[in-house]
Amino acid sequence: MKDIMLKSLGWEKFVSKFHEDLKMAMVPYKNMVLEKARIDKIINKTSAHREKAQWIYPSDHCVNHSNKGACFCAMTNQAIFERIQRGKYKVL
Numbered sequence: 001m002k003d004i005m006l007k008s009l010g011w012e013k014f015v016s017k018f019h020e021d022l023k024m025a026m027v028p029y030k031n032m033v034l035e036k037a038r039i040d041k042i043i044n045k046t047s048a049h050r051e052k053a054q055w056i057y058p059s060d061h062c063v064n065h066s067n068k069g070a071c072f073c074a075m076t077n078q079a080i081f082e083r084i085q086r087g088k089y090k091v092l
């Protein structure tokens with residue numbers, strides 16, 4: 001599904017739209033290490049784009065990790081998470 005979005009819409013633009021929402025949602029969890037499932041729950045509870053939570057991947061917003069089509073913040077000081085290990089992220 002992600003690959004289809006990459007080709008048709010431009011994934012980077014698409015994920016970047018959610019960056020601010022995600023950042024706001026994570027403010028109360030600063031410096032905490034969270035599992036992906038927990039992050040998903042937080043997004044679902046707080047994001048204005050709740051129905052789009054399925055498109056928000058912490059791995060697209062990491063200071064020490066990037067992938068094809070990641071958010072503009074990946075590998076920069078704008079990043080929201082530090083990737084600790086697969087599925088575990090520290091909130092920056």
Ligand SMILES: [Zn+2]
Pocket residue numbers: 016019060061071072073074079080
């Ligand atoms: Zn981002």
